[in-house]
Amino acid sequence: MAGGLWNLAQPAHPQALVPHVLQLDGNQLEEQGLRLAQExxxxxxxxxxxxxxxxxxxxxxxxxxxxxxxxxxxxxxxxxxxxxxxxxxxxxxxxxxxENPAILFAIGSAYFRKQDYNRSIEYLQAGLRLQADVPGALFDLGNAYYMLRQYDQAIAQYQKAVDLDEEFWPAVNNIGLALYEKGDIEGALQQWRSAIEIDGSQAEPQLALAVVLYSQGDREQALLLGETAIRLDERYGSPDFLRENLWGDRLMEQAQAFLQLPRIKETIAQSSQTSPSE
The missing domain is CATH 1.25.40.10 (Tetratricopeptide repeat domain)
Incomplete structure (x- = not known):
């Protein structure tokens, strides 16, 4: 028998096709990676x-x-x-x-989110040693000092940011937050008024000003400011959101009482109903 026992012992299989794998060199791989990164x-x-x-x-x-x-x-x-x-x-x-300061700033911001404020300061300072004229990084550095209750250091960094960009209202606003926690109420009020002058469409300085004015007895003006702030951004009706925006213990104590006032509660309810997220 032609072929002997080998043919009987082996089942017939078609020859498998070996798939062709495209071989890319390093430059091609990198180009493909760059395209993906752009996407x-x-x-x-x-x-x-x-x-x-x-x-x-x-x-x-x-x-x-x-x-x-x-x-x-x-x-x-x-x-x-x-x-x-x-x-x-x-x-x-x-x-x-x-030697890329943007990377160091990003790491500093990430550690801030982990509430590791000392590491955040370390990286932000390292980035600022490479590039000192970045208002956003100075602002972040000020926030890290603020969270450590090092208010004078925080104010110094916020002020550097404002010196570089006089329209940088968040830094002006946060100088007010730091001054208030230090007990400088009039100084805080001045900063919040300045922030409003820079950008009257921002809710935070208006609400902060409203809270403090109400505690000082200027109630009608305070209520009008508070209603305006919440209509501008209904998130500021939430104490949790205020905490996220670094409102300190002194201001929060008064803010929580202010947010419970009937006119303010009604404004919060109306704003929530008309919010785009609803």
Whole structure:
């Protein structure tokens, strides 16, 4: 029998096709990673963070030596509340680009979110040593000092931010918050009035001013300001939101009483009903 027992013992199988794997060189891989990173950045601009994240993750694998891509990945993790992963990605970016202040500022901001204010200060200061004229970083540094109740240090950083950008109302507002916690009520009121002059569409300084004026007996003016503030941004009717915005113990004690006033409670209820989120 032709072929002998071999043919009987072996079942007939068609020859398997070995799939062809495209071999990419390093430059091609990096180019593909850059394209993915660009897609991720574009998605992030439209707040499509969950779609952007896997693209950025893959981009770091294809272009692992690109600090910008690691920075993008870190920022996306922070946007999706993965703070620890964000810090790890940003630390990798820092190892690749040690003289980039933006990376240090981002790490400092991430540690602030972890409530590790000393580490936050460390990184923000390191970034400011490389680039001192960044109002946002000075503001963040002021906030870290504020959370440590180092109010004089906080005010000094906020003032540096305002000196660089006189229209930077959040820094003016937060000088008021720090002064109030220090017991300088008139100084705080002046800062909040200045913040309103810079941008009258902002709710926070108007509400802070309202709370303090009410405690001083200027009740009708205070109620009008408070109603205006809550109509501008109904989130300021929430004590939790005020805490998130660094309102300190002294101001919060008065704010909680103010928010329980009938006219203010009614305004909060009306604003909640007409809020776009509803």
């Amino acid at each position: 991720a950045a574009q998605l992030a601009q439209f707040q499509q963070f969950q779609l952007a994240l896997p693209r950025a993750e893959l981009a770091t694998q294809l272009a692992p030596d690109n600090a910008d891509i690691w920075t993008l990945l870190g920022s996306l993790y922070l946007q999706t509340e993965n703070v620890d992963e964000g810090i790890r990605a940003l630390e990798q970016a820092k190892t690749l680009d040690q």
